[in-house]
Amino acid sequence: IEVPNLKPEVVSMYSILRSAKFQESKFDLAIALGKTISNETFVIDLTKMPHLLVAGATGQGKSVGLNAIITSLLYKKHPAQLKFVLVDPKKVELTLYSKLERHFLAKLPDSDDPIITDTQKVINTLNSLCIEMDSRYDLLKLAQVRTIKEYNEKFTARRLNPNKGHHYLPYIVVIIDEFADLLMTAGREIESPIQRLAQLARAVGIHLIIATQRPTTNIITGVIKANFPARIAFRVSSMIDSRTILDTPGANQLIGKGDMLISTGNDLVRIQCAFVDTPEVERVTDFIGNQKGYGTAFLLPEYSGDTAEDKLDIDLGKRDDLFEDAARVVVMNQQGSTSLIQRKFSIGYNRAGRIIDQLEAAGIVGPFEGSKARQVLIQDDVSLQNIFTSLNEAKSNNSI
Structure with a gap:
C-alpha cells in the first residue's frame, strides 16, 4: 500500500x-x-x-x-x-x-x-x-x-x-x-x-x-x-x-x-x-x-506536398457525366464534400471522389483541408455557367 x-x-x-x-x-x-x-x-x-x-x-x-x-x-x-x-x-x-x-x-x-x-x-x-x-x-x-x-x-x-x-x-x-x-x-x-x-x-x-x-x-x-x-x-x-x-x-x-x-x-x-x-x-x-x-x-530535407502534381494529372476534357450537375449542387449548397455528392446522386465513394478532384481542377472548390469541408470558390450560377462555357470551348478546340 x-x-x-x-x-x-x-x-x-x-x-x-x-x-x-x-x-x-x-x-x-x-x-x-x-x-x-x-x-x-x-x-x-x-x-x-x-x-x-x-x-x-x-x-x-x-x-x-x-x-x-x-x-x-x-x-x-x-x-x-x-x-x-x-x-x-x-x-x-x-x-x-x-x-x-x-x-x-x-x-x-x-x-x-x-x-x-x-x-x-x-x-x-x-x-x-x-x-x-x-x-x-x-x-x-x-x-x-x-x-x-x-x-x-x-x-x-x-x-x-x-x-x-x-x-x-x-x-x-x-x-x-x-x-x-x-x-x-x-x-x-x-x-x-x-x-x-x-x-x-x-x-x-x-x-x-x-x-x-x-x-x-x-x-x-x-x-x-x-x-x-x-x-x-x-x-x-x-x-x-x-x-x-x-x-x-x-x-x-x-x-x-x-x-x-x-x-x-x-x-x-x-x-x-x-x-x-x-x-x-x-x-x-x-x-x-x-x-x-x-x-x-x-x-531537414526539403518536402513539398503533391497537391499541385495531382491537379496536373486530371484531364478536364474527360469529365464525368455528372460533373455539371454535381457542380450545381455544390454551388447551391455552398458545401464541397464527397459525401454530399454520394448522397445526392447515389453513387460510390470512388466516383464521387473523382468528381470532387475534377471540380477542384476546374477551380470550383478549394483544395483538401484535412477534416474540414472544402471551400466553395464559386458563389453564383452565372460564374458557374461561364466556367462550363470555357471548359466546353476548350474541349471543342482540342477535338479540332
Whole structure:
C-alpha cells in the first residue's frame, strides 16, 4: 500500500541533475524524470525505449514533464550530437526553446519559425523526417553498419570518407505536444508518417515523444500503441483512460502535481516528476543561446506536398457525366464534400471522389483541408455557367 506523505516535498530538477546516477550514466540519450517512491533518482535511456507516449489530464504536470525531458537532454548532449524538432499546436508551451535555434533545433529550409505550430508545416516536417530517415539508412548501408551509434563511431575513427557523402549524424528527438488537437485539425494524414517513423527510425537515431491530454482510443489507436512500448501516464480522470494508455488501471488513482506512472514493457514504476519552472528554463535557454552557435538551425530535407502534381494529372476534357450537375449542387449548397455528392446522386465513394478532384481542377472548390469541408470558390450560377462555357470551348478546340 502506498500512502502519500503528509508534507509533500518538491523534487527539484537541480537535485536530479546533480545526482551521481545522472552524472555518471553512460546512456546514449539519458533522461532524468524524477524520484521513485524509495527516493532514488530515476534515469532512463531514450534510445532503448525507443519512443515515448505521454498522457494525462490538463494541469497534472504533462508540460513540466516534457520540460524535464528536454532539460536533461540539453545537459547531457553537445549541439553537434542532438537536434530537436518541436511541434506545439498550443503555440505557447515550447516557445521558450526558440532561443536554441542555432544550437539544438532542426527545421525545414523554408520555415521561419523554429517551433512548428502550423498544421500543414507539421505534416511537411514529418514527411521530411521520413526522407531524412531513408537517406540515413542509405548511409548506414554504404558504411556496412546497423545502428547510428556504430556509424558515428566509425566516422569519428576516420574510417568513412566524407567525399562519399558521409557525415556525423546527430540524434533527432521529435516532441509533439497536444497530439489530439493535431489529429482533429490535420486528419489522419499525420498518422502515416508517424507510423513509419515509429516503426523504422529507431536504428537511425530519430525518436518520437508524443503528448496528449485525451488518451481515448480514437487518439491513441492500436497502430500508435504497438509502436510506443514506453508510456508515461500522469493523473487521468477515469479508469478507462488509464487502461487506454497503460493497459492497466492505476493512473486514475494518482494524486496529481507530477505524480506519474511509467510503463516500459512489463514493469510499472511510480515516480514523482522533477519540477522545472519557467524561469529556470529561461535561464538555461539564455545561457545556451548566448554562446556561439551554428549559422542556421539544422536543416531537414526539403518536402513539398503533391497537391499541385495531382491537379496536373486530371484531364478536364474527360469529365464525368455528372460533373455539371454535381457542380450545381455544390454551388447551391455552398458545401464541397464527397459525401454530399454520394448522397445526392447515389453513387460510390470512388466516383464521387473523382468528381470532387475534377471540380477542384476546374477551380470550383478549394483544395483538401484535412477534416474540414472544402471551400466553395464559386458563389453564383452565372460564374458557374461561364466556367462550363470555357471548359466546353476548350474541349471543342482540342477535338479540332
